[in-house]
Amino acid sequence: MVSAVGPGVSTPRVGDEVVALLEGGGYAERVVVRAGQVLAAPDGVDLVDAAALPEAVCTAWTNLVDTAGLTAGEWVLVHGGSGGVGTVAIQLATALGAHVVATAGGPERAARCVGLGAVAGLDHRRDDFVAGVRSASAGHGADVVLDVVGAKYLPDNVRVLAPGGRLVVIGLQKGRRGELDLGALMSKRAQVTGTTLRSRTPEEKAAIVGAVGEHVWPMVAGGQVRPVVHARLPLAEAESAQEMLSSGEAFGKVLLLP
DSSP: OOOOOOTTOOSSOTTOOEEEOOSSOOOSSSOOOOGGGEEEOOTTSOHHHHTTSHHHHHHHHIIIIIITOOOTTOEEEESSTTSHHHHHHHHHHHHTTOEEEEEESSHHHHHHHHHTTOSEEEETTTOOHHHHHHHHTTTOOEEEEEESSOGGGHHHHHHHEEEEEEEEEOOOTTOSOOOOOHHHHHHTTOEEEEOOSTTSOHHHHHHHHHHIIIIIHHHHHTTSSOOOEEEEEEGGGHHHHHHHHHTTOOSSEEEEEO
16 A cells, blocks of 8 residues: 655555555565556455566566567467466466466476466476477467576477567576577577566666556456465565475465565
């Protein structure tokens, strides 16, 4: 809830229930946020659970739509489909009319990705995701790959791309330096882009937040995109929350409550 606003700020207003895209980190009971990075709490979602949405939705939207130019009917491979961004990316891409294949750790987690709208869920511990995507897409491949893994997956991410495909790297969980087969990239007329949300300018972040409010918030209100919350923990248990994320136990977001 907004407790104060700065000079010249007309929206939001004091007393409004809101969520926000922070500059970085959210381990605090009160925060100061630029007005352009604030969104009214979405209709039909518990206010606490709504805190799971801004960063994940903004990340998914700007990378799938702004960067990759995703269109209805395309095939999307979402790595880390059980994560905070991944669970939202599956729902968002599906709501936009795309066909999603998601990877996750273990058959149960892969199945839960299907429950979020993915056409197929692949267990990254045992499944060949290149073969899995080609099978699901009848040989077409992935028009868009949203990758949180990084260097380890780079060669196979290029292999799985369809002609004209776009690989968007948003995480480096398994390394930052990899070998890129430029010949394969050229033959497919494909693109590789690396992005982060935190390094964007305030103007860029405000534009992303504005687009999310216009295009995604109606999907949230309509139930097409929902927060996926694994656990709610008190702020004092932040270390336990980090351990939960590091262990791979969490499916979706872990929220800290002040």
